[in-house]
Amino acid sequence: MRVGDVNGEPSIVEDASRFAAVIYPSHWRRPPLIADVRLRWAISLGVVLYLVVGIGAVEVNWGRLSEGWERGLRFLGGFAQPDFVSRWDDIREGLLESLTMTLTATVVGVMISIPVGIGAARNIATSPVYLACRALIALSRSLQEIIVAILFVAMVGFGPLAGFLTLAFATIGFLAKLLAEDIEDIDAAQVEAIRATGAGWWQVLDYGIRSQVTPRLIGLSLYRLDINFRESAVIGIVGAGGVGATLNTALDRYEYDSAAAILILIIAIVLVTEYVSGWVRARVQ
Amino acid sequence: MLRLESLTKRYRTGDLALSAVSLEIPAGQVVGLIGPSGAGKSTLIRCVNRLVEPTSGRIWLGDLEVTRLGRGGLRRARRRMGMIFQEYALVERLTVMENLLSGRLGYVSFWRSLARRFPPDDIRNAFRLLDRVGLMEHADKRADALSGGQRQRVGIARALAQDPDILLVDEPTASLDPKTSRQIMRLLREVCAEQGLAAIVNIHDVVLAQQFMIRIVGLRAGVVVYDGPPDGLTPEVLTEIYGEEDWTGTGEQTDVDRSAPPGLPDTDELVGAL
Amino acid sequence: MAIRQTPEGPIWRKRTGLASVALWCGWLALVLLFVVAWEAMTRNQIWAFVWDAPEQAADLIDRMVPPRWSYMDQLWAPLWDTINIATLGTLMAILLAVPVAFMAARNTTPSVLFVRPVAIFIIVASRSVNALIWALLLVAILGPGLLAGIIAIALRSIGFIGKLLYEAIEEIDPRQVEAVRATGAGPAQVLDFGIVPQIMPAFAGITLFRWDINIRESTVLGLVGAGGIGLQLKASVDGLAWPQVTLIFIVILATVILSEWVSARVRAALT
Incomplete structure (x- = not known):
């Protein structure tokens, strides 16, 4: 009987004895990620060179650093004993500004984002509208909040209104883009079915599309509320109101215990909004 | 070779998966483990190398009591037990050769394995096994580039690379088509015969089990209800294992296949050939 | 979803009475909150600055263009x-x-x-x-x-x-x-x-x-x-x-x- 021959069917391997005769390689290397040897070396060399030059460019002032070490410890001490009291009026004012501009900017931003998002969906908008809406979205996305804030402060002056405008503008880029993508991804069959009943453009929008994208729109709006609060803590640095300005002042005055109190409040509010918006999103979707 | 003494496993959920299972498997014997889903087949196999910790009972691998081993001892014992999985369980993003060499992990140091610098003998043996399962030209391919049957062959080769005394095989054909399933079962039988390996093979397909196994153990709700030759699987026995069903077709096919008894190659002769 | 019985016969509504009231209250609360927040935010706002914002913007754009290209030399580092x-x-x-x-x-x-x-x-x-x-x-x-x-x-x-x-x-x-x-x-x-x-x-x-x-x-x-x-x-x-x-x-x-x-x-x- 032939080796490995079970039930008379031919085996995968005819003759096991041939394995004894073959000499197998005793060396194996994993195939490299980049096949071309020269390219591989060039890239490795480039990376090493960059690290040397890049790290070399970082000037470290050791004297300043040892001084900083002491300040860092004082700052950590501030965290251990945050001072909510002595600057409480400033802190309350800053937080109130942050919260109010977060809320108003999100509401207004969402209201503008809905038509812009619909206009930026390729499957329902006409070509000129599509291009205009997409251009607005691209503009809003490529400009960072802080840069927009600088411009708005220059236009309407210091204060939370500039912050409100900044956040509302940033909300459009975020929300309208995701809304447009959602509308482009909807189930075409459902829209088809509504259209087949003889519904007009607005009716199709209401029955075929709104029902499909609303839960996600609510979820995204809440998520943006979250992001807007975080951003509102930052844009105060350039004068657009909010708790960021308070923090900046506290640090300028070396009041680390007040600064720590502000940071703790920011983190706490971020956690609460994140938790609440996560909870609501889970219920809506 | 392998001895289980009243092995019991109760999961934290309270489910009793194995209830006092005692089994003895002599060296070189290939045992098919059949039973309905949830009968405890997978748990039994995973208890043997303690991927699942048994609740009570003992496991002996030769003179070694596996159930009493510490971490290091368990790792050394696992080297002697090659495992083959239902969904192949290859590391998909590693090359075929790396998957094969991973069978040697219990033998080499961490730094050697990290640098992928395995001893020359291990590599030579890995190539031999790769050739044995017919995948020589696929050594540098990534595992996820292979077909199901090819992946299972890599899985077998990985288990063999451990240089084991026993194979623990968990539903090797469940994800394969009938033809590939037969090829894989035959390959398993061949390699067990060539190297004198014992094996426990969990298998869903009764016909396949009858064709390729010399001993069948039937498990139902964690209890051994049958232990004997394949032709003892009468409709009554199958009803005992799986529950009420018309088993007559299964029995007839068994008779046809059994008329040419599975050629069990002479083990000594083969070992000599290797 | 609800069917309401009226003298003219059953009327179908998407939501039950209570659910629609709750929804309305929710929206109302949001609007009120928005108004209150807006008032609080703009309390200290000097609106004169806002009304001439378009002029300010025009003026700003006027001053911003053309960009000073020669400044690029100092931007590479x-x-x-x-x-x-x-x-x-x-x-x-x-x-x-x-x-x-x-x-x-x-x-x-x-x-x-x-x-x-x-x-x-x-x-x-x-x-x-x-x-x-x-x-x-x-x-x-x-x-x-x-x-x-x-x-x-x-x-x-x-x-x-x-x-x-x-x-x-x-x-x-x-x-x-x-x-x-x-x-x-x-x-x-x-x-x-x-x-x-x-x-x-x-x-x-x-x-x-x-x-x-x-x-x-x-x-x-x-x-x-x-x-x-x-x-x-x-x-x-x-x-x-x-x-x-x-x-x-x-x-x-x-x-x-x-x-x-x-x-x-x-x-x-x-x-």
């Missing part, structure tokens, strides 16, 4: 610094975030009870504070310069990379890990052969994505003194040198678009 801040900051974040991620993932953490909460806390704290605020703190502590920027970027990125990476680790296929364990491999070997290959694509994608975001963020870190092109931006804004501001905006925009393109290309090549 800060631009190089900006890229260094982003890249070195990302590298530093990787070194710190990878262990944190492994400690935070349920299936690799040494202890669900003690180590995991600490790792999760690190991730949450890092994520809730914007890079610019980290920079503000670090400049106060370390003094102005690249180092503060690099550390600020790193501190913010730990949370981002750590969170996405630990989620990727929790999603790996446990059977592949089990198979490696069954060969008798030690814990470090299981990590090397069973887990790392599975998370490599996610890891590469996450870090490149974060690098791209970091380029964007590092362009403005200079506003608080943490080095890079933002320093020039601040100097120009403070000195009302608007043509220079325009040029800096253009450079920032180009850098951001370029880095986005590079990161998208490399990510596509890797997967």
